[in-house]
Amino acid sequence: xxxxxxxxxxxxxxxxxxxxxxxxxxxxxxxxxxxxxxxxxxxxxxxxxxxxxxxxxxxxxxxxxxxxxxxxxxxxxxxxxxxxxxxxxxxxxxxxxxxxxxxxxxxxxxxxxxxxxxxxxxxxxxxxxxxxxxxxxxxxxxxxxxxxxxxxxxxxxxxxxxxxxxxxxxxxxxxxxxxxxxxxxxxxxxxxxxxxxxxxxxxxxxxxxxxxxxxxxxxxxxxxxxxxxxxxxxxxxxxxxxxxxxxxxxxxxxxxxxxxxxxxxxxxxxxxxxxxxxxxxxxxxxxxxxxxxxxxxxxxxxxxxxxxxxxxxxxxxxxxxxxxxxxxxxxxxxxxxxxxxxxxxxxxxxxxxxxxxxxxxxxxxxxxxxxxxxxxxxxxxxxxxxxxxxxxxxxxxxxxxxxxxxxxxxxxxxxxxxxxxxxxxxxxxxxxxxxxxxxxxxxxxxxxxxxxxxxxxxxxxxxxxxxxxxxxxxxxxxxxxxxxxxxxxxxxxxxxxxxxxxxxxxxxxxxxxxxxxxxxxxxxxxxxxxxxxxxxxxxxxxxxxxxxxxxxxxxxxxxxxxxxxxxxxxxxxxxxxxxxxxxxxxxxxxxxxxxxxxx
RNA sequence: GCCCUUGUAGCUCAGUGGUAGAGCACUCCCUUGGUAAGGGAGAGGUCACGAGUUCAAAUCUCGUCAAGGGCUCCA
Numbered sequence: 135x136x137x138x139x140x141x142x143x144x145x146x147x148x149x150x151x152x153x154x155x156x157x158x159x160x161x162x163x164x165x166x167x168x169x170x171x172x173x174x175x176x177x178x179x180x181x182x183x184x185x186x187x188x189x190x191x192x193x194x195x196x197x198x199x200x201x202x203x204x205x206x207x208x209x210x211x212x213x214x215x216x217x218x219x220x221x222x223x224x225x226x227x228x229x230x231x232x233x234x235x236x237x238x239x240x241x242x243x244x245x246x247x248x249x250x251x252x253x254x255x256x257x258x259x260x261x262x263x264x265x266x267x268x269x270x271x272x273x274x275x276x277x278x279x280x281x282x283x284x285x286x287x288x289x290x291x292x293x294x295x296x297x298x299x300x301x302x303x304x305x306x307x308x309x310x311x312x313x314x315x316x317x318x319x320x321x322x323x324x325x326x327x328x329x330x331x332x333x334x335x336x337x338x339x340x341x342x343x344x345x346x347x348x349x350x351x352x353x354x355x356x357x358x359x360x361x362x363x364x365x366x367x368x369x370x371x372x373x374x375x376x377x378x379x380x381x382x383x384x385x386x387x388x389x390x391x392x393x394x395x396x397x398x399x400x401x402x403x404x405x406x407x408x409x410x411x412x413x414x415x416x417x418x419x420x421x422x423x424x425x426x427x428x429x430x431x432x433x434x435x436x437x438x439x440x441x442x443x444x445x446x447x448x449x450x451x452x453x454x455x456x457x458x459x460x461x462x463x464x465x466x467x468x469x470x471x472x473x474x475x476x477x478x479x480x481x482x483x484x485x486x487x488x489x490x491x492x493x494x495x496x497x498x499x500x501x502x503x504x505x506x507x508x509x510x511x512x513x514x515x516x517x518x519x520x521x522x523x524x525x526x527x528x529x530x531x532x533x534x535x536x537x538x539x540x541x542x543x544x545x546x547x548x549x550x551x552x553x554x555x556x557x558x559x560x561x562x563x564x565x566x567x568x569x570x571x572x573x574x575x576x577x578x579x580x581x582x583x584x585x586x587x588x589x590x591x592x593x594x595x596x597x598x599x600x601x602x603x604x605x606x607x608x609x610x611x612x613x614x615x616x617x618x619x620x621x622x623x624x625x626x627x628x629x630x631x632x633x634x635x636x637x638x639x640x641x642x643x644x645x646x647x648x649x650x651x652x653x654x655x656x657x658x659x660x661x662x663x664x665x666x667x668x669x670x671x672x673x674x675x676x677x678x679x680x681x682x683x684x685x686x687x688x689x690x691x692x693x694x695x696x697x698x699x700x701x702x703x704x705x706x707x708x709x710x711x712x713x714x715x716x717x718x719x720x721x722x723x724x725x726x727x728x729x730x731x732x733x
Numbered sequence: 734g735c736c737c738u739u740g741u742a743g744c745u746c747a748g749u750g751g752u753a754g755a756g757c758a759c760u761c762c763c764u765u766g767g768u769a770a771g772g773g774a775g776a777g778g779u780c781a782c783g784a785g786u787u788c789a790a791a792u793c794u795c796g797u798c799a800a801g802g803g804c805u806c807c808a
Contacts, residue, residue: 201736201737202737203737203738204737204738289802290737290738290802290803291736291737291738291802291803292736292737292802292803292804293735293736293737293802293803293804293805294735294736294803294804294805295735295736295804295805298804298805299805300734300735300804300805300806304735304736304804305736305804306736306737307736307803307804309802309803335800335801339743339744340744346799346800348781348782348798348799348800351798351799352798352799352800403808404808406806407806407807407808455807457806457807458734458805458806458807459734459798459799460734460735460804460805461734461805461806461807462799462800463801467807552808553808554808637767637768639765639766639767639768640765640766640767641765642765667765668766668770668771669764669765669766669767669770669771670766670767670768671766671767671768671769671770671771672766672769672770672771673768673769674768674769675768675769675770676769676770677769678769679769685768687767687768689767690767691767699767699768701768707768
């Protein structure tokens, strides 16, 4: 029996990760051996390479002259079931290096030989029955009878490079998933289906939010009216939050003379991610992959006093980056996107306070979209870096001090910072437990140096300001995708492109419906009137499919009483409400950025 | 960029060498219907694009572009 698939409640079945379950680790290790044995039985020319477990299953990479197809997976699975049913023992054998070499050469497995060269004693291998063995550290189940033939599935074939190196041989990887029980497998598949249901690419099409057009090119986003309306709401909220936090806004060009990118260093260090330059008159121009040099130039446009600092400038800056073909993914990875970029220029002693303020603003903005669970990483000085020790120490301590003042737990990525400064990265957790990195705060000792930024200190000397880069959404496109998946397209009332749809039961009430529509719109509520003339059941179905937060049924009863019958996606049947009261509730909900109509 | 898979109507997909199809959506007509699909008719396609094979190509071959699953990359 499959587990319940329709229940919105947390699943009764918990799915342990491999790293949390010794038994699953054994199962998945063994499963990959069983798969490799099955593959070599069906494709004797396939050579084995590596086959580790993953958090939800396992894979094995093969070098095979025959490309594996989805159809082959069925045959492989069938063969695996046979092996499982034979209850073959898995036995650990410790051998000398010479013995291992001899055995590997006997079966002509060059990849295994390479692996052997890289491992230390003791060298162990696991036999699977008396026909097949693999170099492996284990652990494994005692015999294949411990594997549940009804609790595994082969999921996909993919290309993978030997040793993860794209200059090395391309191998064929088969991914599988394996569990202790069929119920766990069913739950795993339910979760996969749930992720698919939330896929922002699917929802983007279904809800008519955005598209990506072949004719325009890969990785370039077209925001449709519904998506654009949402983006505007997000941007408006973002701008207001920034003004409230003491930021000013900038608008800067999309292109600039290439010499700017020489000065900034991007031409040297970032060229492969940039669109090519364009010739205009006698000059070469470069489409911007980042906003920072523009903000730096704006800073440098006047002599700054220490009294002006901190200067906080933000911009919704659209940048273009060259992404290699094949890496684009919906809104998540694109070639043109808008960063919610900001740069803070401050005095060294202001670092901690500024970082705390940025963390506060980050929390305020992310929590408005119901992201309240974060994972934070602090990355410190790498081996190859610029800047003086004292500055690095001051800056790193500033970041630590801010995190501690905020009371946020964080992990330290020793040496993981950029060459130009330490940073804080923040990941958010979505409704189905996935983590996404959006926000980043980076200190930069490089650009102020390259552009010779300065301010006049109290003693009249010229000093270099501290520069902080930060983004909260990261990219508006990417954040929009993450947010859409987080809400599964069921956007909160304040953010929905179409908040209330009026559904007239008969043509007789059309006049009244139009009057109500006018009132709602004048009050700033995003309302529409369904003109299709279909029966009510159909109007409701269409409205629900478009995930409209509130459907308002209007029949003769409502028309006579000056009211509406409300059906809320989040809140259920809200009964009959007077028009004036609905306008008040909707306006309040918009002002408070509420999820629903009721407070 | 690499491997595998795919590209047919706005969406989901059928169509394996011989006149381009279905459901939903859209338009119109009938129906005036009270909480998740009423009925009928119509319109809509350079079968991603370009070459080739063939009497004949959506279908076979090659190339290009794009998408999907991965790998690599994302200082």
